[in-house]
Amino acid sequence: MPYAVQSHTLIVVRLFFSFPHGIMNSIPFKKSILESWYPIMAFDAQTLLQEAKALQEELVSIRRDIHAHPELGSHEVRTTEVIRSYLESLGIEIRPCLETGVFGILYGGQPGKTIGLRADIDALPIQEATGLEFASQNDGVMHACGHDLHATALMGAAKILAAHRNELHGNVKFFFQPDEEGSGGAERMVKAGCLQNPKVDAVFGGHSSTGQLAGQYGLKYGKTYAASNPFVIRVHGQGCHGAYPANGIDSIAVACQIVSALQMLVSRRISATDSAVVTVGSFHAGTAGNIIAGEAELKGIIRTLGPQMREKMCRLVKETAEGVASALGASAEVEIRTSYPGVVNEDAFTAFVHRVMISLVGEQGVTLKATPNMGTEDFGYFMDGIPGCYCAFGFGDGGKECRFPAHGPYFRANEDGLAYAAALHAAVAMQYLNENI
Numbered sequence: 287m288p289y290a291v292q293s294h295t296l297i298v299v300r301l302f303f304s305f306p307h308g309i310m311n312s313i314p315f316k317k318s319i320l321e322s323w324y325p326i327m328a329f330d331a332q333t334l335l336q337e338a339k340a341l342q343e344e345l346v347s348i349r350r351d352i353h354a355h356p357e358l359g360s361h362e363v364r365t366t367e368v369i370r371s372y373l374e375s376l377g378i379e380i381r382p383c384l385e386t387g388v389f390g391i392l393y394g395g396q397p398g399k400t401i402g403l404r405a406d407i408d409a410l411p412i413q414e415a416t417g418l419e420f421a422s423q424n425d426g427v428m429h430a431c432g433h434d435l436h437a438t439a440l441m442g443a444a445k446i447l448a449a450h451r452n453e454l455h456g457n458v459k460f461f462f463q464p465d466e467e468g469s470g471g472a473e474r475m476v477k478a479g480c481l482q483n484p485k486v487d488a489v490f491g492g493h494s495s496t497g498q499l500a501g502q503y504g505l506k507y508g509k510t511y512a513a514s515n516p517f518v519i520r521v522h523g524q525g526c527h528g529a530y531p532a533n534g535i536d537s538i539a540v541a542c543q544i545v546s547a548l549q550m551l552v553s554r555r556i557s558a559t560d561s562a563v564v565t566v567g568s569f570h571a572g573t574a575g576n577i578i579a580g581e582a583e584l585k586g587i588i589r590t591l592g593p594q595m596r597e598k599m600c601r602l603v604k605e606t607a608e609g610v611a612s613a614l615g616a617s618a619e620v621e622i623r624t625s626y627p628g629v630v631n632e633d634a635f636t637a638f639v640h641r642v643m644i645s646l647v648g649e650q651g652v653t654l655k656a657t658p659n660m661g662t663e664d665f666g667y668f669m670d671g672i673p674g675c676y677c678a679f680g681f682g683d684g685g686k687e688c689r690f691p692a693h694g695p696y697f698r699a700n701e702d703g704l705a706y707a708a709a710l711h712a713a714v715a716m717q718y719l720n721e722n723i
């Protein structure tokens with residue numbers, strides 16, 4: 287059924303809601319407001335899901351082709367070409383952006399808002415050991431984080447949405463971003479202006495998860511992925527003979543105290559119900575056993591949830607390192623870099639995505655996650671002042687063949703999830719544009 291007709295049906299349902307409760311009760315709808323949306327939305331979404339399932343075979347062949355030809359971040363030349371020519375064949379405008387990655391825009395037949403859909407496309411420096419017939423043909427490079435699945439699902443969504451362009455109230459921007467694993471392709475795409483002209487009103491994306499069955503989705507409201515701040519602490523003491531430490535300032539002893547004090551930030555300076563990680567992963571100092579080292583260098587990472595905690599932990603790491611060094615007669619130079627900003631899913635837009643998920647796979651097909659992930663994800667750059675939601679697409683098979691962790695050489699995914707991921711992208715875009723006219 288054409289989408290325009292279904293939109294009218296939605297408006298009719300909205301009118302019912304403005305009636306007093308007695309009238310609502312006489313309508314044979316289910317109890318909750320959320321549920322009472324579904325009979326209409328479910329039909330829309332189910333149509334899209336059927337369209338996505340009809341593409342399943344094509345999606346599998348695209349995915350296997352991309353999987354067999356993985357490319358590292360910022361070197362995704364072939365992958366870029368595959369995606370670009372596919373979008374062009376659908377009549378989607380390609381806009382110049384970065385050297386790799388693809389930025390496409392589909393103009394709907396009617397005026398309206400603009401939604402951004404995002405997938406990442408880079409692979410990892412891993413030697414594939416799955417033995418699959420479509421395993422990587424590039425030595426030492428593998429799609430071991432599912433970005434081949436992400437790119438393929440978004441290509442599928444582009445095909446579905448392009449077929450419905452006349453019914454779309456607004457535009458869909460497609461962000462196939464390079465280099466998620468490395469230096470943050472998202473940030474560079476955003477700096478290149480992909481969120482402007484027209485301005486993006488909401489942004490959506492997701493990551494494959496083999497911990498969830500294909501045909502299911504995962505969702506977390508609020509704080510979802512941690513922000514990352516790598517740091518370097520240089521401790522300046524004073525070298526001298528190892529037999530006479532009082533003649534110098536032992537940078538190793540001072541740096542050890544700094545490492546200990548940093549452990550107390552999470553345990554004693556933030557609430558037990560907040561989350562943060564401070565890890566010192568590298569400690570270098572000294573040249574010989576009988577020399578007091580004048581210089582020591584510590585490298586580590588800070589991971590935090592939410593902007594306030596990020597600001598607080600960065601400040602505490604700096605104050606603590608400088609304070610401890612100074613108390614012990616040394617000095618510390620603290621350099622904290624700003625890396626991925628974290629992902630905080632916006633409540634209202636996430637509730638909308640939740641509704642769309644349920645309309646596709648039912649309530650039992652959606653897992654609401656309680657705990658955030660202290661890992662990082664550069665999707666957060668796209669959410670700069672824009673409501674966004676980053677979810678999980680199920681690509682598991684109950685642990686039969688797809689039981690190996692991502693970022694490992696045996697990683698495998700259940701391709702049945704492709705149609706569901708494509709359908710969710712398409713349904714979120716279509717429903718958002720047609721609900722926000």
Ligand code: NI
Nearest residue numbers: 431432433493
């Ligand atoms: Ni990934």
